[in-house]
Amino acid sequence: MNGSNLRRGTFTILLALCATPWVGTAQALVMGIAVGLLQANPWPRQTARYSKMLLQASVVGLGFGLSLGEVIQTGKDSIWYSVIGISCTLLLGYGLGKLFKTGTNTSALISFGTAICGGSAIAAMAPVLKAKSDETAVALATVFTLNSAALLLFPLVGHWLQLDQNTFGVWSGLAIHDTSSVVGATSAYGATALAIGTTVKLTRAIWIAPVVMAASLIKGGEQQARIPLFIIGFLGAAAIRTLLPSYEHIWGELAGVAKQCLVVTLFLVGAGLSREVVKQVGIRPLVQAVSLWVLVSALTLVALKLPWSA
Template sequence: MPNTAKITFIIAAGFCLLPGINPAVALGIGILFGLMGQNPWPQLSARASGILLQTAVVGLGFGLPLAQVWQVGRESFSVTIGGILFTLGLGYVLGRLLHIPARTSILIACGTAICGGSAIAAIAPTIRARDDESAIALATVFTLNAIALVLFPWVGHYLSMGQEQFGTWAGIAIHDTSSVVGAAASYGDIALERATTVKLTRALWIVPLALAASTLTRTGQRVKIPLFIVLFIAAAAIHTLFPQAQPVWQILTTGAKHILVLSLFFIGSGLSRTLLRQVGLRTFTQGGLLWLAISGITVMLVQMGII
């Protein structure tokens, strides 16, 4: 790829670090590079996006006292379990009706129910999913994530949702942590705090779900808690132990928000035409219907004040 394309890509990444650039703009710029085939380092940017996102999440933990993390996690516990069970059940039914291969259907349902790509990566080896099956599920979830990041804030403002309401909705209804924090960050700081905590509480269910899948399929696959979730909780604990260091925590959380915006640029640049071609109509229909169902039910419950 010509050096001019590489230089342009670097300049665009630097632009996303400027103050005032919101997550949706960074994602949109990244998507333009991806769809135009102008990402000179697709594999490197994919790895960078994951590292940057996890770093940003940990940084956001320094801005939250542990008591707040515990309270939000406890409040969202029952609705998280209900949402996961509902999504897995509906995913199974849709997979059968649409005649989607069983393992692909399971991965899409798990990715929608818990934590997008992270859940798919954790579940895939436990059910002996092939690489192409994982790729299709990841492409489906990734595409829906990009749509959610842009669409959710618009819907939230249209419905005049408060920041806590929006944060709860985003944390439950959007697949990947990246899109959850991206959508919430563009809505407001309170929405970001709420959504991040709700989402990470939900992401912890990767472990029991993967253990259950490993037991049922007898693969013996070891399951690990995502390290960035543990570090997020540790950061909140440090904030609680040293409240007098508030200026430091403010700097860290501000830096985390900039890192988050950059990570979304890299995530968007991974949405290539090749990736979109992997998403078949039936798998996209399953993923889309699951996403619309959980989003629609959740937003109604939030608007009614039930959650």
């Protein structure tokens, strides 16, 4: 068996294992990263495309595990954290970009991705800023690298600080970049953390549309942004569960399948972290992104632990 066939065979076996209940989210991520860094992903373009599609389908499926009332209440409870957090993150990102002399567009994309929803937010904002392909790629690679770190670090910090599942879910939803990483970190922490973290993150992702439109008006452009369809699907699934409670066992099964699909998704996400991506990030964008992320994570956790949040 030549090297190419060996890589494909190993990748296929590990992917199949991730579809079984014996592999959890953290294990899938580590396996994916090992494949990406040690032997190289044999199908990088395909896995990038399918991981995005599978994530969106999984998020919709998770909606069957929640009632519409739970979704609305969680979103309402976290809205002020979202508004204040987005504003402060964008301001901090601007300041850090100036401090570390990161390119203007790269700095703005990193800040926007950190403030709202990682790669989705960066992709939506790039046309407004007329960012070059390499600027967008660096911002995406930087945020993607930190997403992988968040999946492993957040549960460790949460257990070390003895955070309850409610606090951990809200913190993850506000401080982790992408939906996939929020889901991965919270699912490893507990079912309640997963439900809360996913809802908070999706509520935050809705802000992509108004912020992109505001930036477009400031820049004098015509770029429009719409609420991602998978968020609408998530809300629709929760509404179906609420309106048809007699089929709760079916909704529970669908939510369970969605959770296992997320394990597969995280393997694919991890496999996308190649040596080339790590090299592409560069030192200045990485220092800015890490500094911004650490500040946002720490300040968000402090805010959640203050008396007014109780």
